[in-house]
Amino acid sequence: MMTHILTLWGFLLSATSICVVAAAAPDHSAVKPSTREGGWMKRHEQFNQKVKANQGNIDLIFVGDSITQGWEGQGKDVWEKYYSHRKPLNLGIGGDRTQHVLWRLDNGNIEGIQPKVAVVMIGTNNSGNDRNSAGEIVDGIKAIVSKLRRKLPETKVLLLAVFPRGEVFNDQRGNILQVNQVIRKLHDGEHVHFLDIGYRFIDKDGTIPRAIMPDFLHFSTPGYGVWAKAIENKLSSLLGDSPVNVPNARINGAWTFSIGGPNGQVDSSMKLKKNGARVYGNIAMGEDREFELLNGGIFANHIEFTIRRNRPQGGEAIYRFTGSLEGERIEGEITAEMDGGKITQEWSATKN
Amino acid sequence: MMTHILTLWGFLLSATSICVVAAAAPDHSAVKPSTREGGWMKRHEQFNQKVKANQGNIDLIFVGDSITQGWEGQGKDVWEKYYSHRKPLNLGIGGDRTQHVLWRLDNGNIEGIQPKVAVVMIGTNNSGNDRNSAGEIVDGIKAIVSKLRRKLPETKVLLLAVFPRGEVFNDQRGNILQVNQVIRKLHDGEHVHFLDIGYRFIDKDGTIPRAIMPDFLHFSTPGYGVWAKAIENKLSSLLGDSPVNVPNARINGAWTFSIGGPNGQVDSSMKLKKNGARVYGNIAMGEDREFELLNGGIFANHIEFTIRRNRPQGGEAIYRFTGSLEGERIEGEITAEMDGGKITQEWSATKN
Structure with missing residues (x-):
């Protein structure tokens, strides 16, 4: 036993000092x-022009890729209702x-402005095709948050978990979620606020519904x-204003659907x-014909859904319905691709 | 254009009714x-005996695998402080x-008891080695939650996100996170409560520290x-009792470290x-010898850390320190494996 004590003791006497290896910058x-x-x-230079022209007049920026850029496309109506009154600027590039984004932040996109909040959702384009590992994407997002904090010290960063993508479970989603599990640690509750809303875009079986993401990456209006x-609640609290309340559309129930036919209007339920x-x-x-509404989505008064049918001559035809709800009436358009041509027709519906 | 309207109209007349395919049970x-x-x-039958012997006297159950079973091993001290006064039962099997778990729930493990809360963390052993897909693991967890709800309708389920595993980013973690993104949708805020604490076990670079999970799957005491x-806050609110408050150990600062040597006690800082x-x-x-404390962890008055040294004769020696903190004194044991033998020695420290 004395030998053992000697041996153990020996390590204290014989050891040389241990160097702490500093973590290398990525x-x-x-x-x-x-x-x-x-x-x-x-597009980058257009951002710079907008920023130059609106010094002191930008309170809210969205920083990101095509999913953020899409606020100007499918997201237009939603942006109008939620953000247009908040002096916003969309800094997303597909x-x-x-x-x-790191380059843009250093080259004019946030020069001379002091937004109250920066909403950041970035990284999905680094994933997949083995472009960057989860760890590298984490580094990239950290670098963006650091740069925003350094250049805009008064701006609160609302960092969003990278959204899910792909119709069903897939490795890319798994990598993105590993990124999210780490970047949530950037949340300090003061300058950086992390929010994970990704689960809201997937169904109970893990699939992403087309009504939300028609291509399983980019959003529909709903x-x-x-x-x-x-x-909204978090954003409003960070901006110090009142949450936007978009009333729920009252569409539940029975309607009369109308479409023009060769012999005049035809109604159905x-x-x-x-x-x-x-x-x-x-x-x-x-009595015996019924079309199920597929991939239906709604935001405020904007409604959309799809109908599919097997054509008698073979093949499938897909009809995309969009419409606007005003009171108890919907007016809209049906678009179908058929025999190489694009067909558009109006439709309407009134509540029974 | 008339042709187009006719064609579009035709789909309504020619279509046959669409059947909705019911989702098959997994x-x-x-x-x-x-x-x-x-x-x-x-072990299963021991559970049944405990359950039989304690009818009406079990308020809290933990359902799971080895990570839950480990509350009886490395988790013992923590269990004692947090759960021993709450009429608990550990239903984890490595x-x-x-x-x-589905089999056990049907075969006596919860028969005749009415716990207030069931803490559930299960599924990590279904992952990896391509055992089950993310979707299948989701099904398994859903089935367990459903069974608990059906058999114990008064019991609140605290469903935990499956914990991360593996030292660094890896596909298995990604799969588990995809499972978590879906099972969080089981949260109804009333009977089923979902909590994701997994990020607390990983570091800012995505690695799991040995101080928390020595084998990157199972927990240390800390x-x-x-x-x-x-x-604790969530659990206490579900149980309707007061949160356990384990005081923070006051270990920050300078200590005098003591170990017995061949010529009596030797002190160092x-x-x-x-x-x-x-x-x-x-x-x-x-002056020139300093050992960095590695993989150090603490829970309440339990402290542990590791020291490594390169031995003069080659190879590395690893010393594991454990200790108990009482007031401003630590008393503990050093264990080292060396030359095929196991060496144990006492150590102590007092605050300067």
Whole structure:
């Protein structure tokens, strides 16, 4: 036993000092500021012009990629209702990865402005195709948050978990979620606020509904509605204003659906049911014909759904319905691609 | 244009009714109740005996696998402080997958008891080695929650996100996180409460510290401390009692470290710093020898850390320190494996 004590004791006497190895700063594509080709530089410079023209008049910025840029497309109506009164600026560019946002933040996109809040959702384009590892994407997002904090010390960062993508469970989603599990640690409750709303875009079996993301990456109008609604309380509290309250559309129930036919208007019965941002139901024609509404979505007074049919001559035809709800009346348009041509027709519906 | 209207109109007249296909009940290993070999049945029957002997006297159950079973091992001290006064029962069996828990719930483990809360963390053993897909694990967890709800309608289920595993980012973690993103949707705020505390077990670079999970799957005592602390407010609110308050150990600062040597006690200086459940610091010997404390953890008055040294004769020696803190004194044991033998020695420290 004395030998053992001697041996153990020996380690204290014989050891040399231990050096602590400092963690090296990350050095990979996700953190190297860089530019892109195509229309990118043009859009970037438009941002700079807007920023120059609106010094002191920008309270809210959205920083990101195509999913953020899409607030100007499918997200337009939602943006109008939730953000247009808040002196906002959309700083999203389709295809951007963390390194491109890093470059933009250093080259004019936030120069001379003092927004109250920056909503950040970035990184999905770094994932997939083995572009960057989860760890590298984390580095990229950290670098963006650090840069925002350094350049805009008064701005609160609302950092969103990277949204899910792909119709069903897939490795890319898994990588993104590993990124999210780490970046949530950037939340300090004061300058940086983390919010994970990704689960709101998937169904109970893990699939992403087309009504929310028609291509399983980008949002429909109702999808943007889900996003806006999910961050509204937090955003409003960070901005210090009142939460936007978008009234729920009253679409549940029986409707009369009308479409022009070769011999004048034809009516049929339609049933609609809303669950969150989704719309379910059917259009019945006569006794034995019923079309189920597929991929139905709703945001405020904007409604959309799809109908599919097997054509008698073979193949499938897909009809996309969009409409605006005013009071108890819907007016809209049906678009179908058929025999190489695009067909558009008006439809309407009134509540029974 | 008339042709187009005719064509579009035609779909309403020519279509046959669309059948809604009902979702089939899942049918795969993760949802098929099954037993296991080895000591499993014995432990299962011990549960049944405890349950029979304590009818009406069990308020809190933990349902799970080895990570839950470990409350009886490394988690013992934490269990004692947080749960022993709450009429608890540990229903964890090492290696269990969802299907084994399903079998146990039907075969006596919850028969005749009415716990107030069931803490559930299960599914990690279904993951990896391509055992079950993320979707199948979701099914398994859903089936367990449904069974608990049906058999114990008055019991509130505190469903925990499956914990991360593996030292660094890895596909298995990604799969588990996809499971978590879906099972959080089981949260109804009334009977089922979902809590995701997994991020608390990983570091800012995504690694799991050994101080929390020495094997990157199972917890150390401080790891169980992190778990207990993270669910305490929620658990206490579900139980309707007062949150347990475990005072923070006051270990920050300078200490005098003592160890017996061949010529009597030798003192040296030690610095300790606590951050959450982790302990950092060093032990200095003379002027040029300093040992960094590695993988340090603390829960309440239980402290542990590791010291490594390169031996003069080659190879590395690892010394594991454990200790109990009482007031401003630590008393503990050092264990080292060396030359095939195991060496144990006492150590102590007092605050300067």
